[in-house]
Amino acid sequence: MKSTDIDTARQRTRDMLASAGIVLTQEESNTIEIADFGLGRLEEEGLEIVVYENNPRYCAKELVMFPRQTCSEHRHPPVGNDPGKTETFRVRKGHVWLYLEGTPTTPIRARVPEVSRSYYTVFHEIELTPGKQYTIPPNTLHWFQAGDDGAIVSEFSSTSRDEFDVFTDPRIRRVG
Amino acid sequence: MKSTDIDTARQRTRDMLASAGIVLTQEESNTIEIADFGLGRLEEEGLEIVVYENNPRYCAKELVMFPRQTCSEHRHPPVGNDPGKTETFRVRKGHVWLYLEGTPTTPIRARVPEVSRSYYTVFHEIELTPGKQYTIPPNTLHWFQAGDDGAIVSEFSSTSRDEFDVFTDPRIRRVG
Numbered sequence: 001m002k003s004t005d006i007d008t009a010r011q012r013t014r015d016m017l018a019s020a021g022i023v024l025t026q027e028e029s030n031t032i033e034i035a036d037f038g039l040g041r042l043e044e045e046g047l048e049i050v051v052y053e054n055n056p057r058y059c060a061k062e063l064v065m066f067p068r069q070t071c072s073e074h075r076h077p078p079v080g081n082d083p084g085k086t087e088t089f090r091v092r093k094g095h096v097w098l099y100l101e102g103t104p105t106t107p108i109r110a111r112v113p114e115v116s117r118s119y120y121t122v123f124h125e126i127e128l129t130p131g132k133q134y135t136i137p138p139n140t141l142h143w144f145q146a147g148d149d150g151a152i153v154s155e156f157s158s159t160s161r162d163e164f165d166v167f168t169d170p171r172i173r174r175v176g
Numbered sequence: 177m178k179s180t181d182i183d184t185a186r187q188r189t190r191d192m193l194a195s196a197g198i199v200l201t202q203e204e205s206n207t208i209e210i211a212d213f214g215l216g217r218l219e220e221e222g223l224e225i226v227v228y229e230n231n232p233r234y235c236a237k238e239l240v241m242f243p244r245q246t247c248s249e250h251r252h253p254p255v256g257n258d259p260g261k262t263e264t265f266r267v268r269k270g271h272v273w274l275y276l277e278g279t280p281t282t283p284i285r286a287r288v289p290e291v292s293r294s295y296y297t298v299f300h301e302i303e304l305t306p307g308k309q310y311t312i313p314p315n316t317l318h319w320f321q322a323g324d325d326g327a328i329v330s331e332f333s334s335t336s337r338d339e340f341d342v343f344t345d346p347r348i349r350r351v352g
Contacts, residue, residue: 020197021196021197021268021269022268023268023306023307024307025307025308028307052264052266052309052332053264053266053309053311053332055262055311057234057262057334058233058234058235058262058332058333058334059234059332060236060264060266060330060332086231086233086234088228088229088236090228090229090236092197092198092199093197130199131199131200131201131204132201133228133229135229135231154236154330156228156229156234156235156236156332157234158233158234
């Protein structure tokens with residue numbers, strides 16, 4: 001991504017967090033991760049991330065999603081003795097549709113990104129509104145999309161090793 | 177504690193969380209833990225707790241502290257193969273003074289609860305304001321007190337087993 005685009009996305013993320021009363025340190029604010037998964041369509045497929053803590057026992061992040069932004073389908077595979085990341089998404093503000101392996105919901109309420117349609121394969125829908133949360137077991141395919149006003153999601157998890165994530169879309173490059 | 181006192185403390189906790197824009201489910205709201213540590217002086221020594229998730233890998237809670245309320249000195253000891261709980265406190269709103277083993281700070285800014293003075297033994301002060309956080313290693317003595325406006329603190333940690341906590345004050349009974 002161009003550094004000006006990263007700057008713009010960071011400022012938008014800061015504004016969304018501030019409007020939810022979430023305070024960052026200066027360093028966190030300066031280093032918000034802007035993840036477009038190497039697809040170059042951040043508004044459609046991507047995620048904004050503040051990592052509060054990631055140690056060998058647990059991890060905590062704040063995820064910010066722009067309106068209708070989608071975190072592309074992926075799973076957290078086993079790595080060495082780790083069975084894969086377990087993660088809990090708790091929506092703080094806005095609206096999120098989460099899709100998992102399981103009985104497909106029809107119709108789903110999210111809009112699958114058109115140019116990536118074939119890389120979305122799981123459609124069991126979970127609706128998350130503020131205060132609602134869901135825990136995803138290790139190695140389980142999932143993707144999620146924010147509603148029309150975007151969303152702020154607290155993620156609590158086992159240790160995060162993003163560089164090992166397996167995305168369904170082979171074009172995706174995830175930097176750790 | 178008397179059930180009317182618990183109800184009053186729960187309502188006060190709900191009001192503080194709502195004023196910070198933190199949304200609970202109805203079930204979480206109904207079951208906020210009011211911990212007076214069996215001392216019967218909740219306003220002075222105690223803690224209000226919402227457990228979002230506690231599984232065999234990690235734990236996430238919201239801690240609410242009334243003005244100048246103190247969480248009594250304790251440590252999280254090893255339990256079986258677990259080296260003891262590691263925990264990160266991130267202040268969301270208000271002001272917290274955290275005390276740990278290490279070089280004593282003089283003078284400290286918290287007020288040690290007078291009737292329990294001998295059960296406070298560590299005085300290395302860390303000041304936490306909104307956005308600031310601190311990670312406490314396992315089996316490390318610590319206590320903390322909110323400032324004059326109370327505080328809301330997100331706790332991210334390894335699995336929580338409160339019933340094994342070791343308090344310096346032998347009168348304290350902690351129910352898990």
